[in-house]
Amino acid sequence: xxxxxxxxxxxxxxxxxxxxxxxxxxxxxxxxxxxxxxxxxxxxxxxxxxxxxxxxxxxxxxxxxxxxxxxxxxxxxxxxxxxxxxxxxxxxxxxxxxxxxxxxxxxxxxxxxxxxxxxxxxxxxxxxxxxxxxxxxxxxxxxxxxxxxxxxxxxxxxxxxxxxxxxxxxxxxxxxxx
Amino acid sequence: xxxxxxxxxxxxxxxxxxxxxxxxxxxxxxxxxxxxxxxxxxxxxxxxxxxxxxxxxxxxxxxxxxxxxxxxxxxxxxxxxxxxxxxxxxxxxxxxxxxxxxxxxxxxxxxxxxxxxxxxxxxxxxxxxxxxxxxxxxxxxxxxxxxxxxxxxxxxxxxxxxxxxxxxxxxxxxxxxxxxxxxxxxxxxxxxxxxxxxxxxxxxxxxxxxxxxxxxxxxxxxxxxxxxxxxxxxxxxxxxxxxxxxxxxxxxxxxxxxxxxxxxxxxxxxxxxxxxxxxxxxxxxxxxxxxxxxxxxxxxxxxxxxxxxxxxxxxxxxxxxxxxxxxxxxxxxxxxxxxxxxxxxxxxxxxxxxxxxxxxxxxxxxxxxxxxxxxxxxxxxxxxxxxxxxxxxxxxxxxxxxxxxxxxxxxxxxxxxxxxxxxxxxxxxxxxxxxxxxxxxxxxxxxxxxxxxxxxxxxxxxxxxxxxxxxxxxxxxxxxxxxxxxxx
Numbered sequence: 049x050x051x052x053x054x055x056x057x058x059x060x061x062x063x064x065x066x067x068x069x070x071x072x073x074x075x076x077x078x079x080x081x082x083x084x085x086x087x088x089x090x091x092x093x094x095x096x097x098x099x100x101x102x103x104x105x106x107x108x109x110x111x112x113x114x115x116x117x118x119x120x121x122x123x124x125x126x127x128x129x130x131x132x133x134x135x136x137x138x139x140x141x142x143x144x145x146x147x148x149x150x151x152x153x154x155x156x157x158x159x160x161x162x163x164x165x166x167x168x169x170x171x172x173x174x175x176x177x178x179x180x181x182x183x184x185x186x187x188x189x190x191x192x193x194x195x196x197x198x199x200x201x202x203x204x205x206x207x208x209x210x211x212x213x214x215x216x217x218x219x220x221x222x223x224x225x226x
Numbered sequence: 227x228x229x230x231x232x233x234x235x236x237x238x239x240x241x242x243x244x245x246x247x248x249x250x251x252x253x254x255x256x257x258x259x260x261x262x263x264x265x266x267x268x269x270x271x272x273x274x275x276x277x278x279x280x281x282x283x284x285x286x287x288x289x290x291x292x293x294x295x296x297x298x299x300x301x302x303x304x305x306x307x308x309x310x311x312x313x314x315x316x317x318x319x320x321x322x323x324x325x326x327x328x329x330x331x332x333x334x335x336x337x338x339x340x341x342x343x344x345x346x347x348x349x350x351x352x353x354x355x356x357x358x359x360x361x362x363x364x365x366x367x368x369x370x371x372x373x374x375x376x377x378x379x380x381x382x383x384x385x386x387x388x389x390x391x392x393x394x395x396x397x398x399x400x401x402x403x404x405x406x407x408x409x410x411x412x413x414x415x416x417x418x419x420x421x422x423x424x425x426x427x428x429x430x431x432x433x434x435x436x437x438x439x440x441x442x443x444x445x446x447x448x449x450x451x452x453x454x455x456x457x458x459x460x461x462x463x464x465x466x467x468x469x470x471x472x473x474x475x476x477x478x479x480x481x482x483x484x485x486x487x488x489x490x491x492x493x494x495x496x497x498x499x500x501x502x503x504x505x506x507x508x509x510x511x512x513x514x515x516x517x518x519x520x521x522x523x524x525x526x527x528x529x530x531x532x533x534x535x536x537x538x539x540x541x542x543x544x545x546x547x548x549x550x551x552x553x554x555x556x557x558x559x560x561x562x563x564x565x566x567x568x569x570x571x572x573x574x575x576x577x578x579x580x581x582x583x584x585x586x587x588x589x590x591x592x593x594x595x596x597x598x599x600x601x602x603x604x605x606x607x608x609x610x611x612x613x614x615x616x617x618x619x620x621x622x623x624x625x626x627x628x629x630x631x632x633x634x635x636x637x638x639x640x641x642x643x644x645x646x647x648x649x650x651x652x653x654x655x656x657x658x659x660x661x662x663x664x665x666x667x668x669x670x671x672x673x674x675x676x677x678x679x680x681x682x683x684x685x686x687x688x689x690x691x692x693x694x695x696x697x698x699x700x701x702x703x704x705x706x707x708x709x710x711x712x713x714x
Binding site for chain 2: 203
């Protein structure tokens, strides 16, 4: 390679890497603050999202993500008695471990209907996870509310988070006998 | 200023043209073209490196550095970076093989493919490292050994099984492209396996967008990555498929006549339409496919050995290639029938006036490598006395098209040397015949001003290598050396 090309290529590459690094530092700084606000306050923040999710019927809810601790959702278990669901209240799902962190959701039930889904814990490991969580959780919440079950599609680019979310959700649904 | 055939004598000083070496006076008509070409080549190099840096910057900009603090995180991060860089190199390789005119006219087809080859192993190593590091990194985070982690990834994570298959295909492609392995198999086998690259790239795409958090929906990184993947695919589709098909339909080439030049060597004359756009490319090559049973899937790279002769108003005319029986494929060409349709791709390469940087030009060819020189001699600009042609062969009969070249040299005022005879068994690497070599001749004896000339070399690669070495020794700058391989 000619000297001119080598020097320009080195400078250009260094510049690009520097810009990337700088914006990365910025992202990391703001992330923690955003994360705290977002995960704690999922319900209110997600209130406005009205995603087009027509809750199509993939069985992603029952696949169970990696290292998941359970609640392999026997979807038909609703038949087991218990007037609890009718009465309503909040039910916590299992804490599902993933490689990106723990996911746990809580559902609010009124008169047999899921009226709200709150994320108690969302994936937060590795750079992008928090951002993914913040992005995916509102979509999942609105789809779940619409479908009234864990039978909703996973969110593109957030497969692991979605799977864990829906697994935990299924456990909560089971607990609520829904 | 007529030029004469100058056989170099076995003893004494070679006969020089009567007018002697003309004083070197550059008019610089090619200087601007040369500068622009180098600028384009540099721009390509900078773009390639920048794209590599950008693929890492995507991850940096996502705060990757800050997030990879634990040992598992660090290994995973390295794996992610390796995957990004590896994919970027794969895309660069595809672009280098896409025959994009901008790349071709800046560095030439040969060098583009050379870079393509050079990137093969690094990109495979990066992709292997990607798979390995991710399996180890994820495994550590979940308390699994890498093998169980890999199995879990395959079974449980959507699209990951495709990524595993993709990696296996990449390994197959690179292994079959290694010179040692390639020699053992016919070209067609290598080519068929090479086509798996497309399958490998396609199979690797889903997991990048669905599993890789970096390219999650709604991120600008996702758009960037999509854009470079789509642009690469579009370039391949356009330049490797759409363009050739269009050219084939536009020119409607048909075999007109096959005539014998020498034992095992034939002229193939083709007639076609709108040949103007094939003209003026002296020395550049085309890829020909003769659409006859058993032949159509053989691509043959040959340059024209004669510029189109126009006979009609719509550019209806004839072009000619000269072919030697080099392999199974070209042996069949000797028996081509009149009326056979011909598909054409090209022109490609930089063995043309587009590569000129000096007013003077020297053309050195051996065997069948002489034929592209004939086309170049026909149309590359030079003033009388500023061009020298050296033809090398075992016998006069092997100086294919020698008569035509002699005639062209006469018309245009170029100096011509015929260098015939066997090699010196004592130093088989000499590019000269034995007698001339023993007499101690060098390139400067034939072309005293060679250091101020563009030197075009075409012939068997080993022979061409010695010529290029001799030219460098005579002070010819690397930028002035133009070499085209014909023994593919």
